[in-house]
Amino acid sequence: MLHTKIAWEHLPQELGFGSGMTCWRRLAEWTEAGVWPRLHQELLAKLRGANALDFSRAAVDGSHIRAIKGGPRRDEVLLTGVEPAASTTCTDAAGIPLAVTLTSGNRNDVTQLIPLLQAVPAVRGKRGRPRRRPDVVLGDRGYDHDKYRRLVGSGSLSVEG
Numbered sequence: 001m002l003h004t005k006i007a008w009e010h011l012p013q014e015l016g017f018g019s020g021m022t023c024w025r026r027l028a029e030w031t032e033a034g035v036w037p038r039l040h041q042e043l044l045a046k047l048r049g050a051n052a053l054d055f056s057r058a059a060v061d062g063s064h065i066r067a068i069k070g071g072p073r074r075d076e077v078l079l080t081g082v083e084p085a086a087s088t089t090c091t092d093a094a095g096i097p098l099a100v101t102l103t104s105g106n107r108n109d110v111t112q113l114i115p116l117l118q119a120v121p122a123v124r125g126k127r128g129r130p131r132r133r134p135d136v137v138l139g140d141r142g143y144d145h146d147k148y149r150r151l152v153g154s155g156s157l158s159v160e161g
Helices: 020-032 033-048 074-080 111-116 148-153
Strands: 057-065 085-092 097-106 136-138 156-161
Touching: 020 033, 020 136, 057 111, 097 111, 111 148
Parallel strands: 057 136, 136 156
Antiparallel strands: 057 085, 085 097
C-alpha cells in the first residue's frame, strides 16, 4: 500500500489477501493488539541469537515525513492541532532498526534522543541478561549538546558527535 500508493479498496483480489477493507481492518486490529512491537522484539532476539545484531555502536537520526499535497497551512495547524510528522530512528552498527519514535514535524531532533533510546526494547536471544543499550551512540552535529551528552553518558552509554 505504501509503495504503490494504491487505495485499500483497490487492492486486487487476485493477490489472495481478501478484500482491501479486510486487510485494512486486520492492520488496525493487529496494531491495536500490539502485534508489531512484539514482532519487532522477536526479530531482534533472533538476530541477536544469530550474532547478527551489533550493540557496539548505534546511530541516531531524525527525518521529516513529507506531507502529501503540501500538508496543512500554519493557520490550519493552529485550529486543528494536526502537524507535519517527523521520525527519529536508532539503528545498530549494521543499520538494523532498534527503535523508531514519531513526533510532530516541528521538533528538534535532539529533544527526541532520550525517548528514542528508552524505546529500544530489551533484546533476548542469548544467555544472560537481555541487551538494551548500545555501547556508543553516534549522531550528527544536531545531537551534540552537553546536556544530552550528560544524560546519555550516565551509565555505560556515551554519545559521539
